[in-house]
Amino acid sequence: MAQDAAVQYEPVAEIGGGAYGTVYKARDRQSGQFVALKSVRVQTDQDGLPLSTVREVALLKRLEQFDHPNVVKLMDVCATLRTDHETKVTLVFEHVDQDLKTYLDKAPSPGLPASQIQDLMQQLMCGLAFLHSNCIIHRDLKPENILVTSRGQVKLADFGLARIYSCHMALTPVVVTLWYRAPEVLLQSTYATPVDIWSTGCIFAEMFRRKPLFCGESEVDQLGKIFEVIGLPTEEDWPTDVTLSQRNFSPFSNRPITDFVPEISHQGADLLLEMLTFDPLRRISALNALDHLYFQEG
Amino acid sequence: MTQNGFCDSRPLLDLHKKTEERRAPLRAWANTRGPKERRSLAESEESRGAHCKTTPESRWARRMPVSAEDGIIMGYAEQNGSKDGREEEALLQCLHGLPGTYSWDIFSDMLRTQSHYTFPSTELPSPFTDSTRAIMVDWLIQVHVMFNFSEETLYLTVHLLNRAMRQIKVSINNLQLLGIVCLFLAGKKEECLLPEISELCYLMDNNYSKRQLLRMERRVLCELDFELSHCPPLHFLLLTASIAHCSDKMVWMARYLLELSLLENQCVVFQPVQLARAALCLARVVLQEAHSPESETAWCIATSLHICSEPTLQRIMHILAVTASTAHARETRASFVKFSTAKTLHISSHPGLQSAPHLLGPGGAQARPQAREGALKGMRAGETGQYMRTHT
Numbered sequence A: 001m002a003q004d005a006a007v008q009y010e011p012v013a014e015i016g017g018g019a020y021g022t023v024y025k026a027r028d029r030q031s032g033q034f035v036a037l038k039s040v041r042v043q044t045d046q047d048g049l050p051l052s053t054v055r056e057v058a059l060l061k062r063l064e065q066f067d068h069p070n071v072v073k074l075m076d077v078c079a080t081l082r083t084d085h086e087t088k089v090t091l092v093f094e095h096v097d098q099d100l101k102t103y104l105d106k107a108p109s110p111g112l113p114a115s116q117i118q119d120l121m122q123q124l125m126c127g128l129a130f131l132h133s134n135c136i137i138h139r140d141l142k143p144e145n146i147l148v149t150s151r152g153q154v155k156l157a158d159f160g161l162a163r164i165y166s167c168h169m170a171l172t173p174v175v176v177t178l179w180y181r182a183p184e185v186l187l188q189s190t191y192a193t194p195v196d197i198w199s200t201g202c203i204f205a206e207m208f209r210r211k212p213l214f215c216g217e218s219e220v221d222q223l224g225k226i227f228e229v230i231g232l233p234t235e236e237d238w239p240t241d242v243t244l245s246q247r248n249f250s251p252f253s254n255r256p257i258t259d260f261v262p263e264i265s266h267q268g269a270d271l272l273l274e275m276l277t278f279d280p281l282r283r284i285s286a287l288n289a290l291d292h293l294y295f296q297e298g
Numbered sequence B: 001m002t003q004n005g006f007c008d009s010r011p012l013l014d015l016h017k018k019t020e021e022r023r024a025p026l027r028a029w030a031n032t033r034g035p036k037e038r039r040s041l042a043e044s045e046e047s048r049g050a051h052c053k054t055t056p057e058s059r060w061a062r063r064m065p066v067s068a069e070d071g072i073i074m075g076y077a078e079q080n081g082s083k084d085g086r087e088e089e090a091l092l093q094c095l096h097g098l099p100g101t102y103s104w105d106i107f108s109d110m111l112r113t114q115s116h117y118t119f120p121s122t123e124l125p126s127p128f129t130d131s132t133r134a135i136m137v138d139w140l141i142q143v144h145v146m147f148n149f150s151e152e153t154l155y156l157t158v159h160l161l162n163r164a165m166r167q168i169k170v171s172i173n174n175l176q177l178l179g180i181v182c183l184f185l186a187g188k189k190e191e192c193l194l195p196e197i198s199e200l201c202y203l204m205d206n207n208y209s210k211r212q213l214l215r216m217e218r219r220v221l222c223e224l225d226f227e228l229s230h231c232p233p234l235h236f237l238l239l240t241a242s243i244a245h246c247s248d249k250m251v252w253m254a255r256y257l258l259e260l261s262l263l264e265n266q267c268v269v270f271q272p273v274q275l276a277r278a279a280l281c282l283a284r285v286v287l288q289e290a291h292s293p294e295s296e297t298a299w300c301i302a303t304s305l306h307i308c309s310e311p312t313l314q315r316i317m318h319i320l321a322v323t324a325s326t327a328h329a330r331e332t333r334a335s336f337v338k339f340s341t342a343k344t345l346h347i348s349s350h351p352g353l354q355s356a357p358h359l360l361g362p363g364g365a366q367a368r369p370q371a372r373e374g375a376l377k378g379m380r381a382g383e384t385g386q387y388m389r390t391h392t
Ligand SMILES: Nc1ncnc2c1ncn2[C@@H]1O[C@H](COP(=O)(O)OP(=O)(O)O)[C@@H](O)[C@H]1O
Pocket: A015, A016, A017, A018, A019, A020, A021, A023, A036, A038, A072, A093, A094, A095, A096, A097, A098, A099, A144, A145, A147, A157, A158, A159, A161
């Protein structure tokens, strides 16, 4: 393990402000290669290394051996003792040109061509299928956490924050977007890998719309917006382990999904609905999604 | 439970819990690992496994990328074609009957990574002995109960401790600090709610400062290269038990026996899956429950996967049997107390445990629990740390 990130890497530019610190683009002084540095400062009067970092590193370390093309590569972890009171832990990632949010924003009007959306989706699903078969639930999939190289290669990033948010939602007033959250998470029911499929479904729609599909302002508002599109689930489909009742929501007429995502093809709309299925057990899995006819369209 | 699992095998168990409610159709074999989506994975497997013997006719060998030293699938592939094949097929069906698409992948991943979680020898660097280690683990079990941590956290804690004790040079005075840091890190990976560091310091009679604790955390993370993965044997136990339709009593008994294995340094050389199997087999011997033909069949299916040789299994069972038969009278009795409650069906006081080593027949005498010094008699929680610091 390299001991001092400051010696080995020369900062080039600031990329993004994260929850625990800024992400920098930097150059490896030896190889000249670009990297992304995500640092966390740990004060000795705090709680040590944040949970998110512990999880992100532990998990990416475990996945390292597979060298999957659709998961961001963690190249190194550096821990530096800055002062007696402060340790800096730096995660060194391969540098990727932009995140999906920027990629979508940059796309010239009228947006991404259908074939490109199909390609991005297929890569997203490959990455997701890989995570899910390795027992990993990402839980925080959104355009900002998906990276895209200039050649259009998708890489999933930012592992580790999601779970903290989901568990401490009621405890910490962290502002985190609700827009990609699955109904079972919003309802605080039990959840597993299908939550990622939901988020990916939202992102799928967003690639066509170039704006988010469900922009709720609170958990309940978010659910309302979801039911407006997918229809109100029946009483039998409603989970039994939640406090919020189905009757709190007014029944919406079932409008076709193409009202909300106009450009989508017939097969695309079918896959999207499979991904935005209310019941997580009936929601399509990443592996099955890859076999969907949508990906055979040419 | 679901909310805890992050990058471990728990989703498998969560999904499995729901089997009764909703049975998904069996997935066709061909779908499990479609060539398209697995392209990249398969490539890396091939490059890694140049020495890996794959038998094209054997589904298991093909589906599970293993290196030869794992032994698991190698042994398995040899059995293919024998008439046991039908039970193996049934086990597969059980795994595929789970309503998650990934059950099989998760299970094979769990098997494949087994050997990462064992140690080549039981040797501990001086001045540590099996006995100091057992006292440490026992104290950690008490703390984990106190914080209401999950069992996964406990198994990860002890795994980290096993690695840290071997890799990091600490004096016996700092062993307790090392132990609590392992628990703290395991908690960070597995739990939603964590104790304050000051609480942890308080538990150690404020013998260490907050800053010392955080420095140790940094040291452990660096020395262990930030690797905090584990494959808790408990997952194999619960998975096997649910396929075998074991009774609650049997599951609690096996869980108790499995937890006792944490105290025994001799057990670090065995794979999690082997420990889990041994705990279940021993629980069956101890409880002597009546079995219907159906439950016999379910048991055969659940245990059809060859995971180790019979002598190895017997050895682990003997170690656990001896430990369990003396558990009530030991200083390290946190698990005994933990499993004596009504919720756990008072399983640790089950009369069958006393005679467990004899039930296994000859050979039981080979495995002895480590002798513990008389000086430790009567020690309670909280005093452990003090002992660590004064008796050196
Ligand atoms: N490897 C990388 N290459 C390029 N940009 C990155 C990389 N990793 C992260 N980023 C950018 O930094 C932002 C924040 O990083 P992220 O890992 O999501 O941290 P946080 O947990 O703080 O959200 C991302 O949204 C992305 O725009």
